[in-house]
Amino acid sequence: MKLTRHEHNPIVVPGGAEWRRAAVFNPGVIRVGEKFYMYERAAASLRPFQTSIGLLESEDGVNFSPVMDRPVFTADMLGFPGGSVEDARVVQIDGLFYMCYALQPYSFDCWPxxxxxxxxxxxxxxxxxxxxxxxMITRSGIAVSEDGIHFKQLGYTTPAEIDDRDNALFPEKIGGRFAILRRPMQYVGERYGTNTPGIWLSYSHDLLEWTEPELVAVAENIEWEGTKIGAAATPIKTDRGWLVLYHGVDAQSVYRVGALLLDLDNPAKVIGRTREPIMEPETYYERFGLVLPNVVFPTANLVIDGTVYIYYGCCDTCIGLATVPLEELLASLAYAS
Structure with a gap:
């Protein structure tokens, strides 16, 4: 099974407005009608390395242009003027847009x-x-919008005292409750049933109060995911289960991509999983970048006419697109007995 990288990769690069001059990466993407909306993470500089969420639009899912001349979501909107908001994952439920984001509350510098x-x-x-x-602690939350442009803070999904990111909201309720995937870094050790940070699941009736997380998946292959795994993009509902792309990080901090299949009614249950990565850094723009080398980091996936469009950050510098037939990706999963 092989993903096809788009011939015009990277499809989105830094430049233009000052606030996205240094880097653009790790986008959320949603399709409304025939239009694609991309919520990019963007940085003006490395010192400080402060990121915000910008909005682009496209008619074809490849050629994107800015919607506004300013970010649509910033840490300043949360009361943290020097902080960063990161890695938007966006879904639309009952007519509202929900943006999962990560927050680093104060300034820091990045030195390659x-x-x-x-x-x-x-x-x-x-x-x-x-x-x-x-x-460098990171807290996660959800912002809400009626039009996909004007967002306001809804609430936090993780406690302030732990480092918990890679939050991805399921695109519909499960058993009458909202469900979200998380990656609490401190949930490691005998008490938690894993030696490395893994993927966890929480539920909520109102998106404000969340259940204690339960463990979903941990690293299984030390060769390519031995240090940590985390949800990559919004779960995709299929007739076989919830398809979840996830990232795995090895001992050399190389980021690769795997896939899980979770039970439709009980997404804490893994019913399928790829044994080997379905994507890893290969091209120049995936191996060398302004910030972090050797990174493919999907934060969005859409199914269009049977094809999965995977939008991913490349080395915290630019944005790429890869595609794969959905049935081919599902067929690559090894199913649990």
Whole structure:
């Protein structure tokens, strides 16, 4: 099974408005009628490396143009003027747009090292220490909009005291409740049933109060997902189960992509899984970037005429598109007995 990268990749690159001048990546994408809307994560600079969510639109899902001359969602809107909002995953339920996002509340710098992982520097921004917050901690939440453009904060989906991101809301209620996938970094050890951060599931009746998360999946193949896994994009409902792309990170911090199939009525139950990655860094724009090398990081997937459109961040620098027939992707799963 092989994904096809679009011939015009990367389809979205930095530039234009000042607030997206340095990097654009990890987009949420939704289709409304015949139009595609992309919620890109964008940065103006590396020092500070402050990101916001911008909005692009397209008629074909490939050629995107800006909708507005300013971001549609920022940390300032949450009361954190120096912070960053990140990695939008967007669904539409009962006519409303819900955006899952990650929040880093205060400023930090990103310094490419030339040797692989960048160095992040929050130390000379005193807000972290003044507010007694662990440097670089990330909290997740949901913003809501009636038109997909004007968002307001609905509530947080994770506690402030733990690092919990990669939140992805299911596109419909399950058993009368909203459901969300999470990745709490501190939920590791004998008490939690996993030695590495994994994918967890919580439910809510109102999107404000969430159940204690239950473990869904952990890393199984140390070769390519040995340090952590997390939900990549919004779950896709199929007649066989919920199809969930996820990212796995190896010991060298290379990001690859796998797929899970979750039970339709009980999405804490894994009924299928790819044994090998379905996507890994291959092209230049996936192996070398402004910030982080060797990264393919899907944050959006749509099914159009039987084909899965996968939108993904490349090295925290630009955005790519890959496609695969849905039936071919489902056939690649090894089903649990």
């Amino acid at each position: 090292t030339g040797t692989g992982l960048p160095a992040y520097y929050p130390e000379h921004y005193p807000e972290w220490a003044d507010n007694k917050v662990e440097p």
